[in-house]
Amino acid sequence: MPPAPTKPQDAARIFAALGDPTRLSLLVALRSGGTRSIARLAVNSGMTRQAVAKHLRVLEDAGLVIAERTGRETHFIYQPQALAGARSYLDAISGDWQEALARLRRAGEDG
Numbered sequence: 750m751p752p753a754p755t756k757p758q759d760a761a762r763i764f765a766a767l768g769d770p771t772r773l774s775l776l777v778a779l780r781s782g783g784t785r786s787i788a789r790l791a792v793n794s795g796m797t798r799q800a801v802a803k804h805l806r807v808l809e810d811a812g813l814v815i816a817e818r819t820g821r822e823t824h825f826i827y828q829p830q831a832l833a834g835a836r837s838y839l840d841a842i843s844g845d846w847q848e849a850l851a852r853l854r855r856a857g858e859d860g
Contacts, residue, residue, distance in 0.1 A: 757838070759812075759834065760834060760835045760837075760838045762810065762811045762812075763811045763812065763813065763831060763832065763834075763835040764835060765811070766807050766808050766810075766811035766813055767811075767813075769804070771796070771800075771804050772804045772807060772808055774794075775790060775801065775804055775805060775808065776808060776813060776814070776827060778790060779814060779825060779826070779827040780827050780829070782827070783826075784817060784819075784824035784825065784826050785824060785825055786822045786823065786824050786825075787801050787802050787805065787822070787823060787825075788822070790805070790825070802823075805825050808825075809825070811831070812828060812831040813827070813828055813831050813832070814826060814827055814828055815828055
């Protein structure tokens with residue numbers, strides 16, 4: 750299990766990986782659990798196996814999937830815990846916005 754991101758660049762790598770619609774759709778396909786091969790993920794995707802493999806490597810580099818070699822095939826497994834660290838950054842940003850809005854509200858009420 751990869752550790753949750755502790756540095757901003759780790760979270761940024763996850764957000765960048767999720768920012769691509771193709772990678773996001775691959776991750777959605779993997780979320781049901783189990784393993785999927787590149788060939789299986791490429792079926793009905795409109796992409797070549799090479800294109801799918803390229804996107805999966807980005808997801809793997811971000812810690813969102815892990816690759817397991819089985820014979821001649823590589824299977825990929827979704828790693829939802831990788832999102833926990835990135836989510837903490839979103840929670841912090843959200844909290845900052847909530848605090849800013851509360852300050853603005855108080856300033857408006859005092860004015």
